[in-house]
Amino acid sequence: MSTRKLTNGHSNSNNNNNNDQFKRFKSNNNSSNDFPKNNLPNSGQNANGRSLSIDEQRHQLPVYKVRKQLLNKIASSKTLIVIGETGSGKTTQIPQMIHESIKVNVGIIAVTQPRRVAAITIAKRVALEQKCCIGDTVGYTVRFEDVTSPKTKIKYMTDGSLLREALSDKFLRKYRVIILDEAHERTINTDVLFGIVKEAQRLRMEKGLLPLKIIIMSATMDVDHFSKYFNNCEPIYLAGRTYPVKVLHTAETQSDYLNACLVTLFQIHKTIPVNHDVLIFLTGQDEIENLASQIRCIVKVSNELGGPMIRVFPLYAQLNQNKQLEVFQPSTNNYRKVILSTNIAETSLTIKGIKYVIDSGMVKRKMYDSVTGMDTLKVTRISQDQAWQRTGRAGRESEGFCYRTYTMNEYRMMPAVSVPEILRSNITATVLQLLALGINCRKFDFLDKPSDKDIENAQKQLYELGAITKPNGDELTEVGWNMSKFPLDPRFSKMLLSSIEFGCLDEMLSIVSILSGETIFYQSDDPDKRVEALKAHAKFESIHGDHLTVLNVYNEFKHAERHRTFCHENYLHYRNLEYARDVRRQLSVICERLQLKMSSCGNDYDQVRKCLLTGLYNNVAEMQQDHNFVSVTGRLKTKIHPSSVLNNKANLKFVLFTELVQTSMNFMRIVSSIEPEWIEEVVPNCGLSNRLSIFNQKVNEN
Ligand SMILES: Nc1ncnc2c1ncn2[C@@H]1O[C@H](COP(=O)(O)OP(=O)(O)OP(=O)(O)O)[C@@H](O)[C@H]1O
DSSP, X not given: OOSOOSOBTXXXXXXXXXXXXXXXXXXXXXXXXXXXXOOOOOTTBOTTSOBOOHHHHHHHSHHHHTHHHHHHHHHHOSEEEEEEOTTSSHHHHHHHHHHHHOOSOOSEEEEXXXXXXXXXXXXXXXXXXXXXXBTTTEEEEETTEEEOOTTOXXXXXXXXXXXXXXXXXXXXXXXXXXXXXXXXXXXXXHHHHHHHHHHHHHHHHHTTOOOOEEEEEESSOOHHHXXXXXXXOOXXXXXXXXXXXXXXXXXXXXXXXXXXXXXXXXXXXXXXXXXXXXXXXXSOHXXXXXXXXXXXXXXXXXXXXXXXXXXXXXXXXXXXXXXXXXXXSOOOTTEEEEEEEOGGGSSSOOOTTEEEXXXXXXXXXXXXXXXXXXXXXXXXXXXXXXXXXXXXXXXXXXXXXXXXXXXXXXXXXXXXXXXXXXGTSOOHHHHHHHHHXXXXXXXXXXXXXXXXXXXXXXXXXXXXXXXXXXXXXXXXXXXXXXXXXXXXXXXXHHHHHHHHHHTOHHHHHXXXXXXXXXOOBOOOSSHHHHHHHHHHHXXXXXXXXXXXXXXXXXXXXXXXXXXXXXXXXXXXXXXXXXXXXXXXXXXXHHHHHTTOOOOOOTTOXXXXXXXXXXXXXXXXXXXXXXXXXXXTTTOOEEEEOTTSTTTTOSSOOEEEXXXXXXXXXXXXXXXXXXXTHHHXXXXXXXXXXXXXXXXXXXHHHO
16 A cells, blocks of 8 residues: 555544544635535435436426527527536437427437547437437447447537548538537637538538538536637526535645545545445546555455445546446445546536545646647646536536535636647647648638647648648648548657558557557556566566567567456556557558558567657657756757656667656656667658757757
């Protein structure tokens, strides 16, 4: 067990006085910050405790109270903004209401979601409410999975799937109504969709085709901004929420949010009935696995003393889909379900049994620095609208509680809304996707336009990758067209395409698939096990670095016939390796379609490292005399991450890295050594050797 203690400066786990347990937390005195009460009975029951039918449950939702006005408004508007509290019934009910009221049976109602888990689970719930099988009247489409049929009338889909469909039909003719849900999330895909859907509506009107109705929905959004963008369309506000949620903040700032979440969980656990489940928001897989093992250790001890049971469920994007869906199974009365999730569960989801939310107030975000041209992963504070979305995961079936492990003052200091992803990310993939749609990014009607500098950087990178014909151009090359076919970061699709030249498609498919998921190496909190894990991992180590090390792991996993025991014995994440296998299979299908010939370089691993350079040429760093590194592009001071097999290795000169993680400083993750002369040989046109010599000159002068 870790050295973390169950106590901190503000609470005492040995104190059994219940009044003391929430000392760290203060309820908002300002009751307007609590969701309003309306004294409804628990979900599934009427006031006398009788079980309600699923139809009765639907009709209880706030959105039903305004059904008529809402439908009239939808009928009379081309575009409509709908704002309603979390849990009021927007996502599940509005598509059904439209479907039930539309007399003519033409066209599909599409509802987009930023995340696949939401699209799948909501579609299943709505199919149940429509009393049909999933894929019948109600279906869903997510990346690599299409559960729809010619009968489908309500289709839940990820925003990315609708974007892909727009590639083959810019009029989006299949759809009668497109509902863009959770608009406040402002993912890059949703932001691009706003423009695509708006243009499809205009084009259809111009051509006299069936009009396209657009509905934009959220509980927390900047209405004026959206309304102005969508031709001053009217917003409609849905009053009311299903159940009240009591919000509590810590009385004092917590220096360790992970510990604060742990302490809070066990404070709640001691006092509440076993069938009340808890959802905790954290930042990423490592943190989730870390807290999960701490909770399991504590529970093991507490069970021996006869305490109530806890079952821990992790939930993050890279988790195998079946495992993700497991969290939606209702718990029994024998144990409490504790879900540890990233922001994947922040919006849209209803998870049965969740009565308590613990919000760490933190999130892991990708940030792009246009000056250095680098993407970094950074753990930062969430925004106020995210805090309310998290709060809204409780109170969906009965009244709920949200424990925020940050003070009211810290909440007030948070930005009201998050910076849209498109304004804080590298937009190379977006520019490529728009070009594949025949759209010049500079002329695209964005809700918030990326800066000229960001667009210029993206075009420059696409040119260097060989995807466009001119540095500022908008014409795709054959390589560019082929790159747009992969649902990958363009740097990774480039590596797959150039592996043909280096005769290593087989190896690159495995490496890219692993890089598309979370770490395959299991880290234990137990110091003894950590030593064992390091020993086990050392067996796979390649002297050339992490890319070939993960390739070794994948190959051994394949030879061991993908056995769980193999993973267990070697401290490897079985789920993440299985995820990589799924991704690999899907990427192989695209390679076949593009008629890329399968090849393997055997033991000639230089070919693999040269091939990596064709995509990651911007991520090259040179070792300095003090043993730190400086990135050649952007000249950022950086270090090799302690998890890398190259950490503390002597005789390194140049390395390439997959990503930068910013904690106490910039760390390069997933690193391989390269030879400097390869730069001129492999990527002569990207100006890297130039930067290298200028840089060297400056260093020498100093
Ligand atoms: N899978 C489910 N199981 C049980 N009840 C559900 C389920 N999905 C939805 N509900 C019920 O329907 C209500 C409305 O859910 P819905 O997702 O339509 O709300 P919403 O207004 O879109 O919320 P949000 O803004 O959080 O996405 C929930 O509060 C819950 O009571």
